[in-house]
Amino acid sequence: MKFESLRGFRDIYPEDAEPRENMFSTAKRVAHSFGFQIIDFPSLEPLDLYRIKSGDELVSQTFSFVDKGGREVTMVPEATPSVVRMLTSKKDLQKPVRWFSLPKIWRYEEPQSGRLREHVQFNADLFGPDTPDADAEIIGLAASILDSLGLSGNYEIRMNHRGMMEKILKSMQIEDAARAFSVIDRFRKLAENEFIEALGAIDISGKPAEMILKLAGTRVESVYLKQAVSEIVPLTQDLSDILDRIAKTMEMVSLFTDSRVVVDFSIVRGLSYYTGIVFEAFDVMGELRSILGGGRYNSLSTLLSGQEIPAVGFGMGDVVLELLLRRNGLWNRPTATDGYYVCMASDGVEMYSMRVAAEVRKRGKTAVRDSGGRKLSSQLRAASAAGLTKSVIIGTREAETESVTIKDMASGKQSTISYSEFLDSL
RNA sequence: GCCGGGGUGGGGUAGUGGGCAUCCUUGGGGACUGUGGAUCCCCGGACCCGGGUUCAAUUCCCGGUCCCGGCCCCA
Known part of the structure; x- marks a missing residue:
């Protein structure tokens, strides 16, 4: 009889476990330097914790089972719900709360490059303030970790804003932003005609479809943001305010890192619970899937507990990060x-x-x-x-x-x- | 869940319808009865699993499984 690790799971030997440990400890050190504190939570959670916010698609991609007491439980597929539960159940926390964690995360999906069924995810969240300062601090933390790992210049931050996108879509008479987002999210994977087709499938065609196509293909630095948007839709006061906030956030992020920071209108981050800024980091060679991703989610705590606590955070898996470090010759064991x-x-x-x-x-x-x-x-x-x-x-x-x-x-x-x-x- | 390509010692490989298989590396030991990373010698270790075809399969066929990549999805 021969035993192997399960599909999508890894055995990690010292030659990889040590560089990996080094990677995690760097992330921890940097998080601490930002005043973030480490937390931990169970690996097994009630399945309903994920049903509430995400629905069946997510649930079908979890390791779930019925325990001996008849409860539906699941191996945690993401950190955020657990973190928010911890936050909302402790009522005397002084805001802002800065927490990070390094949980193992499980997803029942087909393994492929940069994606396995079990991985470790560095997760950081900042609760309380809904300000560009908080957004910038979270993105700055993400960038500082990558920089401390020696990746400065090898990645770029692409950000966008859910509220801005909704306003832009609304000015095109598109009310169902969520459906449009799911198409926009696939922009990079589709050819131009396929993209137009996909928009047509959700009843967006003609001029709005052309505008969305142009928008999704746009990446701009903070100084050109307003101009780029104004070329596509008229600037209302609301929209202008959001653009100012985004530009301010970007300028603040640039204080943390020399890596490029751009607005990329195709970044919308799936469906889920984001309400404001969203962002991802990509390797500049464009060979890997996103290194990390996050955003502002102000209504999740309301959904889970009825308390309103603004939040911004990000998650970064160890799988893509390891690939990137290897490609840059940064995956080495310490010498003697x-x-x-x-x-x-x-x-x-x-x-x-x-x-x-x-x-x-x-x-x-x-x-x-x-x-x-x-x-x-x-x-x-x-x-x-x-x-x-x-x-x-x-x-x-x-x-x-x-x-x-x-x-x-x-x-x-x-x-x-x-x-x-x-x-x-x- | 779906699609494509793969699977020979721990790692990397050669090869074949028939002599249970090549070489490199790694590992253990020795030459060196108190001195490593050099050299030489010895030893250990593999045809993914199951079924089929065949006198005979590691080789051909089918299924499974795992790996790699992609789709879906990406929390």
Whole structure:
């Protein structure tokens, strides 16, 4: 019988687990530097938590089952509902609340490039203020994490605004924005005629369809935003206000990163619950799906709890991020780490060598002791593989004189010093 | 759920309707009875699973499964 990991699930060995850990710890460090605090929540949630806001399409793509108590439960397919539940059930939180988490997320979908059935998602949300400052802070956090991973200049932020899009559509006499969004969302995947066809299928044709086509293909920097929109629809006061806010947000984001920030009118982020700004980050080569995505969702807490708490946040999966880091040569294990590999050159020194290793560790340093039963040459080969900077060689000679031989693995040089001298050097 | 392409040791490969399979690498050990990353030697380890065709299948056919990519969807 042969066992393999399930379709879409991964076994992660040290050569990947360590770069990965490095990636997560960078994200954590940056989040902390922004004043965000880590939270955690269950991996299993009631299925209804997702039914309320998303409907059957999402539910069909979850790992769900009926538990022994007859409850419909699901492996969490996203962080936000759980986070919002935590937020709304603790009534004494002082706003703004800045939270992040690193949950495992499950989705029952066909695996493909950048998408698996289980992944880790870095998730950050800022609750309370509904301001361009808060929007910019969240996007700035996302960008700062990517920058800290060494990806500056290798990605760009594309943003849009749900409210702006709704107003633009409305000026074209299109009331059902949600349906239009689902077509606009596919803009990049469709040829021009297919896009027009898809719009026609939801009763948008003629001039409005042409306008939407032009709009969806538009990407602009903040300074040209107003002009670009005014070329397509008349600027009402409402619309103008939103455009000012977007431009302000973009300018603020530019304070966080040198990466390009543009408005891309094709970014609408599926259906779901976004109410204001939406954004995604893409690799500049355009080879991968989006690295991260998020936006403002001011009504989800109302939906889940009746409390109105404005929110803005984003999620970033580890799968695409890993692909991007690999492509940029940033997926490497650390080189030799500071520490000692303890070898035994002869029989009868087990206790002494183990004591040496234990003392090294007590002083907060790394010590890996060979488990013995083999020649010194084999032990030193293992020492090389262990990637530690030094080896300690202990044999009868050292045991008799209470000394240790320290070998520098890079240079090959070694010297014998007394045990106490060695301990003092740690 | 659907579509396309794949599946030979841990990784990378050669090859064939018939001698349970090539080479490299990795792993273990040795040459080196107290010295690694060099060299040489030895050893371990594979034809995805099931069914069919056939005297005979790793090779051909069918189904499944997994991998890669795409669709749907992307929370």
